[in-house]
Amino acid sequence: MGVFITFEGPEGSGKSTQARLLYERLQAIGYPVILTREPGGTRISELIRRIVVDLRHTEMAPTTETLLFSAARAQLVSELVRPYLNTGGIVLCDRYADSTFAYQGYGLGRDLDELQAITTVATGGLMPDLTLYLDLPVEDGLRRKQVAKERSEQSAPGTTFSTPPEWNRLDARDLAYHQRVAAGFAELIRQDPDRWRSFSADQPLAELAEQIAHEVAPLLKRVTRLGVYQ
Numbered sequence: 001m002g003v004f005i006t007f008e009g010p011e012g013s014g015k016s017t018q019a020r021l022l023y024e025r026l027q028a029i030g031y032p033v034i035l036t037r038e039p040g041g042t043r044i045s046e047l048i049r050r051i052v053v054d055l056r057h058t059e060m061a062p063t064t065e066t067l068l069f070s071a072a073r074a075q076l077v078s079e080l081v082r083p084y085l086n087t088g089g090i091v092l093c094d095r096y097a098d099s100t101f102a103y104q105g106y107g108l109g110r111d112l113d114e115l116q117a118i119t120t121v122a123t124g125g126l127m128p129d130l131t132l133y134l135d136l137p138v139e140d141g142l143r144r145k146q147v148a149k150e151r152s153e154q155s156a157p158g159t160t161f162s163t164p165p166e167w168n169r170l171d172a173r174d175l176a177y178h179q180r181v182a183a184g185f186a187e188l189i190r191q192d193p194d195r196w197r198s199f200s201a202d203q204p205l206a207e208l209a210e211q212i213a214h215e216v217a218p219l220l221k222r223v224t225r226l227g228v229y230q
């Protein structure tokens with residue numbers, strides 16, 4: 001069994017940026033590693049993502065939203081995450097089941113036991129070995145995303161960004177909702193402190209990347225590097 005590491009945190013806190021930096025770092029030193037994201041990561045899950053994030057889908061019922069996230073997760077776990085872990089590799093995932101508890105549970109008020117049952121069906125009980133939490137005041141994260149979005153709208157066609165900004169249906173919910181999500185994450189961390197590591201996301205990218213690499217290092221002992229005989 002390999003190592004399963006997830007990234008969590010509020011909108012715009014730098015999860016995708018740091019997930020990519022960690023992926024590149026591990027790959028550069030020869031670890032078998034894949035980077036994926038939720039919702040998404042497989043052909044079918046990316047199609048479900050499009051439905052979930054679409055700003056036009058204002059009528060989506062909370063149960064539908066919960067089940068779509070879970071359906072996308074079920075496909076990702078069975079098609080990609082479990083098979084890769086079974087080869088002994090490292091899976092980095094940009095959001096995972098904790099986001100369901102924070103967003104649909106604490107954010108939308110869905111029953112947490114019910115979410116647990118749905119999540120267990122979707123994942124077969126697969127939990128991360130380590131969850132990296134990027135902590136940033138909700139307003140700051142939303143502002144970062146707004147700035148990125150405006151910048152991309154002003155830029156010349158064809159400009160590419162390392163982290164394409166996406167202002168989606170869930171971002172567009174009100175500030176009180178995002179505050180409940182953040183409080184939900186704090187509660188999840190309190191309940192399972194051994195699995196979580198929390199970082200202030202209000203610091204330069206490179207410093208944050210160093211801190212994350214430091215926390216991940218102990219888990220790497222159980223992974224065999226490609227082309228390296230240990």
Ligand SMILES: Nc1ncnc2c1ncn2[C@@H]1O[C@H](COP(=O)(O)OP(=O)(O)OP(=O)(O)O)[C@@H](O)[C@H]1O
Binds near residue numbers: 203204208
């Ligand atoms: N440490 C940082 N300091 C300042 N800006 C940052 C930092 N990390 C990321 N950013 C910028 O903030 C924006 C959001 O970053 P990113 O997309 O990585 O966050 P995210 O947590 O993945 O967001 P989302 O919730 O949309 O998935 C981007 O424009 C990114 O360049």
Ligand SMILES: [Mg+2]
Binds near residue numbers: 015016017
């Ligand atoms: Mg992201």
